[in-house]
Amino acid sequence: MRLGGIDGALIIDFMKDKPAHATIKGGVTAPAGFLATSIYCGIKASNPSREDIALIFSESPAVAAGTFTTNMVKAAPVLASIANLRAPGTRAIIVNSGNANACTGPVGLAAAQRMCLATAAALGLKEREILVCSTGRIGVQLPIEKMEASIAQLPARLGKQSRAAAKAIMTSDSFPKETAVEVEIGGKPVRIGGIAKGAGMIDPNMATMLSFVTTDAAIGKADLAKALRASVGQSFNRITVDGDMSTNDTVLALANGRAGNPVLKFGSADFAIFQSALDQVTAALARMIVKDGEGVSRFVDLHVTGARTDAEARLAARAVANSILVKCSWYGGDPNWGRIIDAVGYSGARICEERVRISYNGLPAVIDGMAAATPAARLQAVARKKEFTVTVDLGTGNGTHRIWTTDLTTKYVDFNMGE
Amino acid sequence: MRLGGIDGALIIDFMKDKPAHATIKGGVTAPAGFLATSIYCGIKASNPSREDIALIFSESPAVAAGTFTTNMVKAAPVLASIANLRAPGTRAIIVNSGNANACTGPVGLAAAQRMCLATAAALGLKEREILVCSTGRIGVQLPIEKMEASIAQLPARLGKQSRAAAKAIMTSDSFPKETAVEVEIGGKPVRIGGIAKGAGMIDPNMATMLSFVTTDAAIGKADLAKALRASVGQSFNRITVDGDMSTNDTVLALANGRAGNPVLKFGSADFAIFQSALDQVTAALARMIVKDGEGVSRFVDLHVTGARTDAEARLAARAVANSILVKCSWYGGDPNWGRIIDAVGYSGARICEERVRISYNGLPAVIDGMAAATPAARLQAVARKKEFTVTVDLGTGNGTHRIWTTDLTTKYVDFNMGE
Numbered sequence: 094m095r096l097g098g099i100d101g102a103l104i105i106d107f108m109k110d111k112p113a114h115a116t117i118k119g120g121v122t123a124p125a126g127f128l129a130t131s132i133y134c135g136i137k138a139s140n141p142s143r144e145d146i147a148l149i150f151s152e153s154p155a156v157a158a159g160t161f162t163t164n165m166v167k168a169a170p171v172l173a174s175i176a177n178l179r180a181p182g183t184r185a186i187i188v189n190s191g192n193a194n195a196c197t198g199p200v201g202l203a204a205a206q207r208m209c210l211a212t213a214a215a216l217g218l219k220e221r222e223i224l225v226c227s228t229g230r231i232g233v234q235l236p237i238e239k240m241e242a243s244i245a246q247l248p249a250r251l252g253k254q255s256r257a258a259a260k261a262i263m264t265s266d267s268f269p270k271e272t273a274v275e276v277e278i279g280g281k282p283v284r285i286g287g288i289a290k291g292a293g294m295i296d297p298n299m300a301t302m303l304s305f306v307t308t309d310a311a312i313g314k315a316d317l318a319k320a321l322r323a324s325v326g327q328s329f330n331r332i333t334v335d336g337d338m339s340t341n342d343t344v345l346a347l348a349n350g351r352a353g354n355p356v357l358k359f360g361s362a363d364f365a366i367f368q369s370a371l372d373q374v375t376a377a378l379a380r381m382i383v384k385d386g387e388g389v390s391r392f393v394d395l396h397v398t399g400a401r402t403d404a405e406a407r408l409a410a411r412a413v414a415n416s417i418l419v420k421c422s423w424y425g426g427d428p429n430w431g432r433i434i435d436a437v438g439y440s441g442a443r444i445c446e447e448r449v450r451i452s453y454n455g456l457p458a459v460i461d462g463m464a465a466a467t468p469a470a471r472l473q474a475v476a477r478k479k480e481f482t483v484t485v486d487l488g489t490g491n492g493t494h495r496i497w498t499t500d501l502t503t504k505y506v507d508f509n510m511g512e
Numbered sequence: 513m514r515l516g517g518i519d520g521a522l523i524i525d526f527m528k529d530k531p532a533h534a535t536i537k538g539g540v541t542a543p544a545g546f547l548a549t550s551i552y553c554g555i556k557a558s559n560p561s562r563e564d565i566a567l568i569f570s571e572s573p574a575v576a577a578g579t580f581t582t583n584m585v586k587a588a589p590v591l592a593s594i595a596n597l598r599a600p601g602t603r604a605i606i607v608n609s610g611n612a613n614a615c616t617g618p619v620g621l622a623a624a625q626r627m628c629l630a631t632a633a634a635l636g637l638k639e640r641e642i643l644v645c646s647t648g649r650i651g652v653q654l655p656i657e658k659m660e661a662s663i664a665q666l667p668a669r670l671g672k673q674s675r676a677a678a679k680a681i682m683t684s685d686s687f688p689k690e691t692a693v694e695v696e697i698g699g700k701p702v703r704i705g706g707i708a709k710g711a712g713m714i715d716p717n718m719a720t721m722l723s724f725v726t727t728d729a730a731i732g733k734a735d736l737a738k739a740l741r742a743s744v745g746q747s748f749n750r751i752t753v754d755g756d757m758s759t760n761d762t763v764l765a766l767a768n769g770r771a772g773n774p775v776l777k778f779g780s781a782d783f784a785i786f787q788s789a790l791d792q793v794t795a796a797l798a799r800m801i802v803k804d805g806e807g808v809s810r811f812v813d814l815h816v817t818g819a820r821t822d823a824e825a826r827l828a829a830r831a832v833a834n835s836i837l838v839k840c841s842w843y844g845g846d847p848n849w850g851r852i853i854d855a856v857g858y859s860g861a862r863i864c865e866e867r868v869r870i871s872y873n874g875l876p877a878v879i880d881g882m883a884a885a886t887p888a889a890r891l892q893a894v895a896r897k898k899e900f901t902v903t904v905d906l907g908t909g910n911g912t913h914r915i916w917t918t919d920l921t922t923k924y925v926d927f928n929m930g931e
Contacts, residue, residue, distance in 0.1 A: 166857030166865050166881075196853060198866070198882050231850030232883040340854055417836060417920070418928055425929025431650030434615060435759055438585030446585050447617070462585075463617050464651040501836070503922040509837055510844025 114370050116377075120255030120271030123286035124309035125351035126152040130250040131261035134243035136236060137191025137229060146240065147188045147258035148212065148247045149305055154182035155349040157224060158318035160325045162342035168195035170225040171343060173205035180221035181314070186305055186345055187212040187225050187244065188262050190290070193301065194227040194235050195340040204235040211244040226343050228264055228290060228301040259288040262303055265508070266291040270381040276370045278363050281354040283310045285370050289378040291385045301341040302329060304378055310367055311350035312357040319359050320368050321346045328375035332383045332497045333414045344375075383497045388504030391423050392480040392497065397437075399450075400492030405442035407494040409487060412440030420501030426477035428469075430458040437485060448488025454481050533789050535796075539674030539690030542705035543728035544770040545571040549669040550680035553662035555655060556610025556648060565659065566607045566677035567631065567666045568724055573601035574768040576643065577737035579744045581761035587614035589644040590762060592624040599640035600733070605724055605764055606631040606644050606663065607681050609709070612720060613646040613654050614759040623654040630663040645762050647683055647709060647720040678707040681722055684927070685710040689800040695789040697782050702729045702771040704789050708797040710804045720758040721748060723797055729786055730769035731776040738778055739787050740765045747794035751802045751916045752833045763794075802916045807923030810842050811899040811916065816856075818869075819911030824861035826913040828906060831859030839920030845896035847888075849877040856904060867907025873900050 122129050131144040159178050161171050177183070187208050194201045209223040227235070259269035273286035289304035312320070325344050350356075357364045384392055395414055400406035413419055416436040422429035430451045437444055446462040453475040457465035475481050541548050550563040578597050580590050596602070606627050613620045628642040646654070678688035692705035708723035731739070744763050769775075776783045803811055814833055819825035832838055835855040841848035849870045856863055865881040872894040876884035894900050 164854065164857035165863050166853055166868075193850075196850065196865075196878070196882055198880070231854070232878075340857060421925050421928035424925065427929065431612075431615065434585055435583065435650070438583035438759060444584050446615075449585075459615070459651075461617070463615055501925060503925045506840050506843065506920060506922045506925055509840035510846065 122253040123273035124284040129258040144261040147261040155347040156314035157183035169201035169205040309351040328379040389499040399486035401490040406492040409442040414498035423500035428472035428476035445488035542692035543703040548677040563680040566680040574766040575733035576602035588620040588624040728770040747798040808918040818905035820909040825911040828861040833917035842919035847891035847895035864907040
């Protein structure tokens with residue numbers, strides 16, 4: 094996937110394995126003034142028992158920011174949320190699973206707006222204070238009347254129910270994804286929480302990544318947008334399961350200022366603390382999404398170094414991470430460096446073959462473009478682990494890129510072969 | 513794969529299903545003055561009984577042309593052949609399977625040159641009159657002494673043995689690939705023959721496509737190069753099994769003039785006849801390669817139309833053809849248009865969502881960006897065939913691109929998961 098925004102120029106390496114900030118419970122309802130809930134509407138015929146609508150609500154007006162799919166085909170709720178984000182204050186996010194409301198034309202766009210209207214009516218708010226997301230089957234109109242009836246029941250159910258909301262947005266996910274952290278800013282405890290759903294395939298029509306982040310930090314709308322874009326660039330835009338990017342991918346953030354900290358200003362030391370905490374939340378959620386990729390058996394932390402530029406490092410990393418052949422070899426626990434060097438060779442990144450180095454968990458597989466002396470059995474022992482690091486140095490400069498990816502398994506193919 | 517050269521501006525649609533010219537037997541030895549043979553050397557430990565060196569020989573000097581992988585990592589034989597192609601006359605092509613001689617450094621380059629030298633010595637020729645190819649495992653040095661001994665025995669075995677040569681260059685291919693056609697040019701019968709090996713995975717280290725074309729046409733070196741590049745642009749550069757491009761991909765053509773036709777000149781009517789015959793040979797071989805992709809169960813003829821430019825049509829076609837999700841749905845016989853529109857949406861091609869049309873064997877699946885009225889069962893009946901056509905119209909212009917591709921099967925993943 095690749096959401097709009099920047100691929101971060103952050104110095105802080107929040108992808109480090111040990112979280113820097115205290116994690117707390119509560120997900121999106123950990124920050125003060127945020128409530129959530131969910132309900133069963135029956136959108137998805139094939140899984141009638143699971144709740145399929147979630148609501149995230151701020152008890153006071155929040156500033157909001159969003160990053161959206163860069164796919165030219167944008168689902169109706171993406172268009173509706175982009176429009177409503179222009180309003181100064183946001184109060185709620187309404188989400189359904191089971192139907193993506195994508196490729197549904199004007200009728201679909203009206204349905205997305207009706208989801209906002211129904212939510213606003215139920216909460217006594219304005220339509221523009223609501224953001225909306227959908228995930229699930231593509232090309233099918235929403236059962237909007239039924240949904241309006243369900244949405245009307247949501248306000249009475251609101252509580253600290255982040256986990257229920259995280260479950261209601263799941264499609265092919267095998268577990269709900271939530272996290273939260275607390276940091277001190279200007280002497281005040283500030284909380285950031287998030288939930289997400291996975292990038293695997295859905296229903297079986299659509300791969301969509303959704304994530305919702307809440308915080309009680311006091312921050313301006315423009316600065317929240319900056320922080321979110323940087324954070325997404327280093328987390329959700331650094332993961333790939335199958336290389337596809339959906340019509341619905343969305344990350345939304347709400348900040349309601351209830352923590353009472355001095356308003357965060359971009360470039361300040363306090364902002365950096367906030368950024369690192371936000372980064373920790375998005376990185377944790379991104380990692381959960383990769384680990385929950387359909388049929389995935391290995392998690393690979395791929396570092397490309399020594400590229401001419403960061404952009405070329407990204408090209409190389411994406412070519413390796415999305416190579417069907419590389420992914421198949423990882424599935425087999427085969428540290429097949431030939432397929433890796435082949436992928437960087439066609440990636441579009443400049444390489445110096447005579448200086449290329451590839452290693453598995455630091456063990457050299459390739460030195461100066463040729464097989465290293467490491468015994469095959471030692472490399473295999475790494476590639477057979479559930480999680481390992483692959484480093485590829487292109488030998489042409491100082492550009493780097495890091496990406497989290499997976500193997501490609503027969504289970505994935507079976508899962509995604511449709512009816 | 514994508515070889516150097518142009519993506520054709522040819523008007524002749526040689527990809528049509530019915531061959532325009534008479535096909536004949538004999539493969540690369542169908543044209544006058546060409547001989548071939550093969551021998552068992554024992555390069556590939558895992559399959560010791562199969563012949564693994566092939567020789568193609570012209571009884572008189574031929575002009576030669578080649579197109580090579582655009583991968584930045586180029587195998588030693590690619591570098592050696594590029595160098596030797598600069599010589600005016602070529603007499604032979606020496607090829608081994610079981611070892612790609614890629615990522616083998618200066619020792620590997622010397623080994624590729626020694627293959628040429630040994631062949632030249634055996635035939636009483638100069639090293640520069642020999643072209644060389646390798647396919648198989650990457651990163652392992654060739655057993656060159658053993659190979660030199662085998663090469664020395666080749667001249668005595670030469671005959672009209674195109675099929676033996678086609679077998680000796682096989683790796684994971686399940687059948688040898690050869691074809692030949694005869695056309696009349698200037699009152700003379702002119703023959704073009706070819707052999708190829710597949711783009712599936714190998715040994716299990718490397719995907720390589722090799723093809724060798726011979727003709728007894730009289731044609732200048734520069735014009736042969738033009739004809740070959742155009743032909744490759746419309747055949748081998750239009751196929752994709754897994755989206756990967758190897759370090760060794762090579763197409764070589766030799767023309768020895770024995771047909772006695774008036775020398776072909778680019779732009780003439782005779783040249784057009786020759787081009788169409790050459791196109792028929794390369795298209796037939798390309799089609800065989802796709803059909804022989806590992807574990808492939810469906811062959812898909814993908815047409816992208818209505819793009820802003822041909823280049824954008826190519827982007828869209830490649831995104832669809834290489835989408836893991838699209839390929840999985842084809843495997844399941846699922847005419848999943850949501851994944852197709854998603855892939856064109858992120859391909860980089862400009863699209864007009866409200867005008868996008870997708871059809872399976874002409875049955876509309878999407879009209880104006882939304883589901884068409886065709887019953888799902890009828891679309892499924894198409895997607896369950898072994899071979900079908902998918903057409904995607906982007907609704908933004910007149911650019912087109914056609915590509916041949918396959919599904920992605922659990923068998924493919926099993927095959928490529930390594931040891």
